[in-house]
Amino acid sequence: MHIPAGEVVVFVGPSGCGKTTTMKMINRLIEPTSGTITIGGRDNRSLDAVQLRRTIGYAIQQAGLFPHLTVAQNVGMVPRLLRWPKERIAARVEEMLDLVGLDPAEYHDRYPRRLSGGQQQRVGVARALAADPPVLLMDEPFGAVDPITRGNLQDELMRLQLELRKTVVFVTHEFDEAVKLGDRIAVLGPRSTILQYDTPEAILAKPADETVAGFVGAGASLKQLSLIRVRDVPLADEAITARSDETPAQIREQLEQRNRRFALVLDERDRPLRWVRAGELAGAGTLAEVGRPITDFVTTQSTLRDALEAILAEGGSAVVTKERGRYAGTIEIGTVMTTINQLRATAEEAGEQR
Ligand SMILES: Nc1ncnc2c1ncn2[C@@H]1O[C@H](COP(=O)(O)OP(=O)(O)O)[C@@H](O)[C@H]1O
Ligand SMILES: [Mg+2]
Numbered sequence: 001m002h003i004p005a006g007e008v009v010v011f012v013g014p015s016g017c018g019k020t021t022t023m024k025m026i027n028r029l030i031e032p033t034s035g036t037i038t039i040g041g042r043d044n045r046s047l048d049a050v051q052l053r054r055t056i057g058y059a060i061q062q063a064g065l066f067p068h069l070t071v072a073q074n075v076g077m078v079p080r081l082l083r084w085p086k087e088r089i090a091a092r093v094e095e096m097l098d099l100v101g102l103d104p105a106e107y108h109d110r111y112p113r114r115l116s117g118g119q120q121q122r123v124g125v126a127r128a129l130a131a132d133p134p135v136l137l138m139d140e141p142f143g144a145v146d147p148i149t150r151g152n153l154q155d156e157l158m159r160l161q162l163e164l165r166k167t168v169v170f171v172t173h174e175f176d177e178a179v180k181l182g183d184r185i186a187v188l189g190p191r192s193t194i195l196q197y198d199t200p201e202a203i204l205a206k207p208a209d210e211t212v213a214g215f216v217g218a219g220a221s222l223k224q225l226s227l228i229r230v231r232d233v234p235l236a237d238e239a240i241t242a243r244s245d246e247t248p249a250q251i252r253e254q255l256e257q258r259n260r261r262f263a264l265v266l267d268e269r270d271r272p273l274r275w276v277r278a279g280e281l282a283g284a285g286t287l288a289e290v291g292r293p294i295t296d297f298v299t300t301q302s303t304l305r306d307a308l309e310a311i312l313a314e315g316g317s318a319v320v321t322k323e324r325g326r327y328a329g330t331i332e333i334g335t336v337m338t339t340i341n342q343l344r345a346t347a348e349e350a351g352e353q354r
Helices: 019-026 049-054 071-075 077-081 086-099 117-129 147-164 175-181 200-205 210-216 220-227 248-257 304-314 333-353
Strands: 008-012 056-060 135-139 167-172 184-188 194-198 240-243 262-266 272-277 317-321 327-332
Touching: 008 019, 008 175, 019 135, 019 167, 049 056, 056 117, 071 077, 071 086, 071 117, 077 086, 086 117, 117 135, 117 147, 147 175, 167 175, 175 200, 175 220, 184 200, 194 200, 194 210, 200 210, 200 220, 220 304, 220 333, 240 248, 248 262, 304 317, 304 327, 304 333, 327 333
Parallel strands: 008 167, 008 184, 056 135, 135 167, 240 262
Antiparallel strands: 184 194, 262 272, 317 327
């Protein structure tokens, strides 16, 4: 198996098939009984194991943070071992917390037990990246958080990867997560035999055998929605937007003029807050007291599959945000349907050619 530099390769397979073991042979937490693993052309057994581990970031399920160390001390761990100067470590810790979306001023001195599961995972990723290792190993890093948080963490990992271009080996037992994150997927069977190693598109289109097909599971076309990002499809942008400090009467007038039933309330930094209905505006004193909070929204990085879920939860369309949570538009159920039909047409063409 060859893992190209700068790509995300996902090992996916059922629990107990040997994913963790295979991954741990890369940073020599486990030594192979036969065969070799080379990194940048060098047999990893010819390298000093401790040195090697400091050049490979490692993030695991439940983050594995040291409970008696603060967030900053956890993130600064490897740079400290590498004897970076104090100021450089401090600056790097701030940079990493910012990178993973945690406000340094707020989280710097907290202890892990005072963080949510998702925040702990973010710190885990910040720690793995702190010494700027070229290689990152991630062993079911988002396995222990709720599905919405997991979706957000996945989106952020993809955003980070666009910037960082690390060589990432990511382990999961969920095929959907593999499709979403992987440039390439290795589907592993018992004792880590490689059943198929290819791009997600190729595996979805043509599973190598019955076992892989079973693992890919039903609904391959639904899964293909995980390969398309919201930024790849047209957004609807005609929603009427309002600021919390505008008067209900102003918004009502706009809705009436344009014959619309809903307006989207944004905060002072353009972040979406609530949908308000025309009918609610009549008796309201301010915009702040009416409307329904947005429970699920997606970012331009999210997959169409996540968008579909948000659309179904929200009823017809979902709010899309761009950088810093700013409003970008909405995505409509019709856009997703059009994409599904296109995917189906492409699959049928491919089937006829075969
Ligand atoms: N190539 C292998 N040959 C023999 N036993 C293996 C091999 N890979 C893993 N194992 C054993 O299988 C068990 C499960 O492995 P593990 O790597 O934890 O699986 P996973 O991470 O996929 O759940 C462990 O006891 C491990 O020692
Ligand atoms: Mg494992």
